[in-house]
């Protein structure tokens with residue numbers, strides 16, 4: 001004959017599985033978000049680097065315009081030199097040309113530096129593009145895995161819910177009411193096995209007096225642990 005407590009132990013096994021799967025189901029949405037975050041962060045890095053390339057190209061363009069202007073000034077002042085009559089003005093213009101040539105040389109150096117910088121950043125864009133591709137693939141694979149698992153969990157939960165419905169039809173409604181109340185409250189173990197070797201409750205480790213242990217072994221209605229209020233039971237030794 002199956003004792004009432006044995007039915008409750010079976011019910012608890014189903015309920016624990018339901019709790020665990022419900023938790024896993026809830027967490028899966030977070031896992032997808034987390035995977036998406038890694039991918040999004042990579043996208044932000046990429047967009048930052050691309051913006052830097054554009055900024056550098058604009059800087060280079062600006063320097064090239066300045067260089068063209070400086071070169072045209074040098075030409076203009078060289079032509080002027082041929083027409084001046086005053087010695088003093090001649091030397092002043094020579095000085096201006098000297099300064100402009102210095103400026104020209106500085107600008108050429110800067111433009112070369114910009115070319116170098118753009119090459120480096122472009123190499124980074126290329127490597128980042130590869131990384132992004134991998135991350136995107138990883139994200140989609142992970143998302144698919146999580147979604148597949150989610151479907152599995154839903155199926156399992158449905159079959160567990162049916163199993164539970166069948167199970168509770170065999171249990172005395174008043175006992176079931178007590179069980180459900182503790183189950184809702186404890187969000188986990190509703191029944192606690194007595195560790196007969198140490199005379200203790202496995203739910204809270206409190207000592208259980210011998211008299212209570214014998215009461216539990218003969219009980220036809222639930223007997224509770226005085227400390228954690230779980231329903232106590234003794235596991236029958238396999239014959």
Ligand SMILES: [Zn+2]
Nearest residue numbers: 201204225228
């Ligand atoms: Zn206890």
